[in-house]
Amino acid sequence: MARCTRCGRELDSDDIGAYLKFCDRNATSYLCIGCFCQDLQCPESYLRERIEFLRRHGCALFPKKQSSQ
Numbered sequence: 183m184a185r186c187t188r189c190g191r192e193l194d195s196d197d198i199g200a201y202l203k204f205c206d207r208n209a210t211s212y213l214c215i216g217c218f219c220q221d222l223q224c225p226e227s228y229l230r231e232r233i234e235f236l237r238r239h240g241c242a243l244f245p246k247k248q249s250s251q
């Protein structure tokens with residue numbers, strides 16, 4: 183699994199999807215949502231909400247999660 187290029191945290195599909203969606207569609211290395219939000223100067227909760235919105239609308243970058251929450 184890929185890791186954040188800044189803090190080294192292991193990335194999940196949401197981290198990678200968010201980076202592709204909101205930063206660079208052609209990226210091959212990524213930031214985790216925490217580091218990405220620091221760059222965007224927005225709260226992490228805001229980005230999480232955007233991700234859930236896109237997931238509900240079937241965005242291919244954010245596949246439905248297997249685990250129930």
Ligand SMILES: [Zn+2]
Nearest residue numbers: 186189214217
């Ligand atoms: Zn990071």
